[in-house]
Amino acid sequence: MSAAWFDKLSDGLSRTRVTIQSRIAAAVGASRAVDDAFFDGIEEALVLADVGATAAAEIVGNLRQAVRRERVREPEAALDLLVDLVAQEFPQPVDDPLDDLPAVVLLVGVNGSGKTTTAGKLAAEARAAGRTVVIGSADTYRAAAIEQLRVWAGRAGAHVVERERGADPAAVAFDAVAHGMEAGADLVLVDTAGRLHTSKDLMEELKKVDRVVRKRSAAPVKSLLVIDATAGQNALQQAREFHAALGLDGVVLTKLDGTAKGGIVVAVARELGLPVVRIGVGEGVDDMHSFDAREFARALVGAPS
Amino acid sequence: MFQNLTDRLTAIFSRLTNRGALTEADVDAALREVRLALLEADVNFKVVKEFLARVRERAVGKDVLSSLTPGQMVVKIVLEELTALLGGARADIPLSGRVPNVIVLVGLQGSGKTTAAAKLASHYKSKGRHPLLVAADVYRPAAGDQLETLGAEIGVPVHRHDGADPVDIARESLRVAKDRLRDLVIVDTAGRLHVDDAMMDEAARIIQAVAPDAVLMVVDAMTGQDAVNAASAFAERVPFDGVIVTKLDGDARGGAALSVRAVTGRPIVFASVGERLDALEPFRPDAMARRILGMGDVVGLIDKAQAAFDEETARKAEERLRAGTFTLDDFLEQLRSVKKMGPLKDVLRMLPGAAKLPKDFEVDEGALKRTEAIITSMTKAERAKPSIINGSRRQRIAAGAGVSVFEVNQVLKQYAEAQRLMKRLAALQPQGKKGRRGVRLPGPWGFPG
Numbered sequence: 222m223s224a225a226w227f228d229k230l231s232d233g234l235s236r237t238r239v240t241i242q243s244r245i246a247a248a249v250g251a252s253r254a255v256d257d258a259f260f261d262g263i264e265e266a267l268v269l270a271d272v273g274a275t276a277a278a279e280i281v282g283n284l285r286q287a288v289r290r291e292r293v294r295e296p297e298a299a300l301d302l303l304v305d306l307v308a309q310e311f312p313q314p315v316d317d318p319l320d321d322l323p324a325v326v327l328l329v330g331v332n333g334s335g336k337t338t339t340a341g342k343l344a345a346e347a348r349a350a351g352r353t354v355v356i357g358s359a360d361t362y363r364a365a366a367i368e369q370l371r372v373w374a375g376r377a378g379a380h381v382v383e384r385e386r387g388a389d390p391a392a393v394a395f396d397a398v399a400h401g402m403e404a405g406a407d408l409v410l411v412d413t414a415g416r417l418h419t420s421k422d423l424m425e426e427l428k429k430v431d432r433v434v435r436k437r438s439a440a441p442v443k444s445l446l447v448i449d450a451t452a453g454q455n456a457l458q459q460a461r462e463f464h465a466a467l468g469l470d471g472v473v474l475t476k477l478d479g480t481a482k483g484g485i486v487v488a489v490a491r492e493l494g495l496p497v498v499r500i501g502v503g504e505g506v507d508d509m510h511s512f513d514a515r516e517f518a519r520a521l522v523g524a525p526s
Numbered sequence: 527m528f529q530n531l532t533d534r535l536t537a538i539f540s541r542l543t544n545r546g547a548l549t550e551a552d553v554d555a556a557l558r559e560v561r562l563a564l565l566e567a568d569v570n571f572k573v574v575k576e577f578l579a580r581v582r583e584r585a586v587g588k589d590v591l592s593s594l595t596p597g598q599m600v601v602k603i604v605l606e607e608l609t610a611l612l613g614g615a616r617a618d619i620p621l622s623g624r625v626p627n628v629i630v631l632v633g634l635q636g637s638g639k640t641t642a643a644a645k646l647a648s649h650y651k652s653k654g655r656h657p658l659l660v661a662a663d664v665y666r667p668a669a670g671d672q673l674e675t676l677g678a679e680i681g682v683p684v685h686r687h688d689g690a691d692p693v694d695i696a697r698e699s700l701r702v703a704k705d706r707l708r709d710l711v712i713v714d715t716a717g718r719l720h721v722d723d724a725m726m727d728e729a730a731r732i733i734q735a736v737a738p739d740a741v742l743m744v745v746d747a748m749t750g751q752d753a754v755n756a757a758s759a760f761a762e763r764v765p766f767d768g769v770i771v772t773k774l775d776g777d778a779r780g781g782a783a784l785s786v787r788a789v790t791g792r793p794i795v796f797a798s799v800g801e802r803l804d805a806l807e808p809f810r811p812d813a814m815a816r817r818i819l820g821m822g823d824v825v826g827l828i829d830k831a832q833a834a835f836d837e838e839t840a841r842k843a844e845e846r847l848r849a850g851t852f853t854l855d856d857f858l859e860q861l862r863s864v865k866k867m868g869p870l871k872d873v874l875r876m877l878p879g880a881a882k883l884p885k886d887f888e889v890d891e892g893a894l895k896r897t898e899a900i901i902t903s904m905t906k907a908e909r910a911k912p913s914i915i916n917g918s919r920r921q922r923i924a925a926g927a928g929v930s931v932f933e934v935n936q937v938l939k940q941y942a943e944a945q946r947l948m949k950r951l952a953a954l955q956p957q958g959k960k961g962r963r964g965v966r967l968p969g970p971w972g973f974p975g
């Protein structure tokens with residue numbers, strides 16, 4: 222991953238994002254000294270990045286301590302400390318759950334977060350590495366979810382397992398895993414329907430999918446929560462509930478190609494210890510990167526890389 | 527984790543009032559709590575700042591400092607200001623007299639545009655309009671299929687022309703609408719990022735091509751701080767007339783709604799509360815304000831009740847009650863009305879203090895069904911005159927409903943209670959205003975009437 226990682230996200234887009242980024246950097250960098258105004262600027266930047274007011278206050282508290290301890294005087298040096306602090310919130314080193322194949326990977330999350338797109342991108346990534354991929358279309362609810370996934374599977378060169386709309390999602394997931402096992406596929410991806418964590422029925426449905434998949438699969442089963450970078454504090458609640466239901470293995474953070482920073486994953490990592498395994502940076506099949514905690518931390522507060 | 531703001535403020539102030547007279551500094555301490563609540567609700571940092579400045583001006587007035595219940599006073603002011611900022615009165619989409627009317631939906635990826643397009647079509651269809659849905663998203667895989675499937679579900683035709691330029695599709699849809707005698711065109715556009723110049727330009731050209739009556743921006747209630755960036759960029763490039771807030775069926779506080787309103791000044795017109803195509807409601811600023819602060823929604827409850835209880839039935843029940851003839855049949859009718867309000871769990875969630883309900887709080891939804899089964903297992907005579915239901919009748923009813931005699935007894939007890947409660951309510955009800963609000967919520971669940 223290049224150092225200009227975050228700039229690369231804006232390929233093909235206007236410079237607007239850069240302007241907004243530098244605006245935040247300015248808020249932080251306006252102060253010449255590491256004083257209260259500086260810390261306030263940091264806190265504001267963290268809140269604006271969706272880290273959350275509580276987590277932001279705690280991080281700034283830790284930063285104050287670190288600054289005192291290390292006798293830091295320059296804002297730039299204090300920013301480096303901040304980047305360390307934020308990066309340390311993420312569990313590391315991370316075993317990439319998508320490297321350890323064969324595997325079955327469930328993509329779960331709230332409506333519209335980017336599950337189906339991520340399934341397509343992950344399939345393409347694995348295909349590019351010479352793996353065989355099966356995708357199960359376990360979203361049997363949303364209109365044209367199956368058609369959408371077919372297009373993605375076509376782009377990636379993966380095989381789709383599907384049933385008609387309205388079918389039991391667990392049955393499709395079972396079929397997909399069974400087919401994957403029989404065909405000796407390296408990776409079986411299961412795209413699930415978007416659901417709000419507050420819906421008890423739909424969470425039960427998801428647990429059933431998970432149970433059935435685990436029962437059938439000889440390979441390890443991982444579940445990834447897909448979080449939209451534009452999401453605010455509710456994403457922490459989402460993570461809690463999906464984690465409680467399934468035992469998540471990681472998070473995919475999508476839509477980082479906009480101006481939202483996705484800071485809520487800091488709170489998710491702090492509380493639940495979940496790693497971010499991929500980031501989505503566009504709607505194209507290649508618009509996905511692995512995650513670098515330090516680069517992410519820099520981008521979060523608009524610190525220069 | 528999220529403690530009700532009123533409780534938090536009351537706690538703060540009771541600590542303070544023990545010390546003597548309140549000062550401006552005390553108000554500031556309270557406003558820090560309000561600030562935290564708003565930030566936790568995802569209201570934008572800068573919006574919060576400006577908002578609190580306004581609240582502070584009012585709060586340091588004599589009202590709060592001399593109030594016996596300063597915590598509640600602050601909450602009252604915050605609520606009033608929030609409600610005013612969110613829109614004051616209910617907004618509507620102004621449609622001109624021309625045919626066809628045109629509505630264009632825009633927004634970020636995945637916010638719920640396509641679903642909202644179909645919901646709007648269904649909404650206007652039920653009002654006697656003849657909508658045409660237009661698939662002007664040619665990028666997202668199967669976007670056209672999605673809209674077509676939804677259109678078929680609600681019996682609304684869909685115009686699509688995959689592979690064509692979205693601007694052309696939008697333009698030709700006006701002709702299609704005229705040919706097919708459709709009087710309302712609803713254009714679904716692709717999700718786009720506000721920083722994507724080419725795509726923002728395309729949206730602007732679509733709008734130029736169809737000169738819509740209304741452009742609506744669709745905003746996900748779960749959006750965080752970035753809502754202001756997206757909304758102000760959209761407002762600049764594709765000036766929109768109103769906002770639809772989606773996914774309000776979850777537990778997101780929806781502070782983004784306030785942010786968008788504050789930075790663009792555009793009214794929020796609809797609330798989307800589910801994936802089903804009938805899950806679209808008029809937006810209510812007061813309910814949204816309470817939601818952002820983590821308080822109950824009594825008005826929403828009353829609205830729901832009004833929608834579910836048809837006035838005629840309520841009035842008849844009331845008359846029978848006055849005449850002393852409120853039977854089990856009437857009771858059953860009331861039950862069914864309660865059921866129409868939606869899952870009891872959702873109804874209870876709207877009550878004040880619901881924030882304090884445990885996360886996994888469950889309601890026995892089956893209880894309503896069992897009660898219904900019990901009453902329908904009674905004979906006509908039994909329902910008209912419950913006093914004749916003796917031991918052997920109870921056994922027969924229990925067997926018929928597939929429940930225990932104990933449960934039958936409980937229902938009879940609930941009925942008696944409901945009857946007593948309704949008598950009390952009827953006595954309180956001023957004469958001559960019969961059926962105006964038409965809502966009374968008797969029965970064993972203890973809703974506030």
Ligand SMILES: Nc1nc2c(ncn2[C@@H]2O[C@H](COP(=O)(O)OP(=O)(O)OP(=O)(O)O)[C@@H](O)[C@H]2O)c(=O)[nH]1
Nearest residue numbers: 332333334335336337338415476501502503635636
């Ligand atoms: N800009 C951008 N858009 C994305 C990204 N990932 C997904 N999208 C878009 O977001 C929208 C929703 O993506 P989907 O993959 O359909 O989301 P989903 O979670 O499967 O949605 P449901 O199945 O309806 O819950 C689509 O328009 C995608 O093209 C991303 O990283 N960047």
Ligand SMILES: Nc1nc2c(ncn2[C@@H]2O[C@H](COP(=O)(O)OP(=O)(O)OP(=O)(O)O)[C@@H](O)[C@H]2O)c(=O)[nH]1
Nearest residue numbers: 332333635636637638639640641717773798799800
């Ligand atoms: N729970 C809930 N889900 C909703 C609501 N509105 C839309 N959705 C779901 O959100 C997801 C995205 O909705 P779409 O209508 O496809 O969103 P879109 O804005 O058209 O997405 P793109 O065209 O990809 O930008 C789907 O799974 C919808 O079923 C709502 O009010 N509540």
Ligand SMILES: [Mg+2]
Nearest residue numbers: 336337360366
């Ligand atoms: Mg999907």
Ligand SMILES: [Mg+2]
Nearest residue numbers: 639640663669
């Ligand atoms: Mg769409």
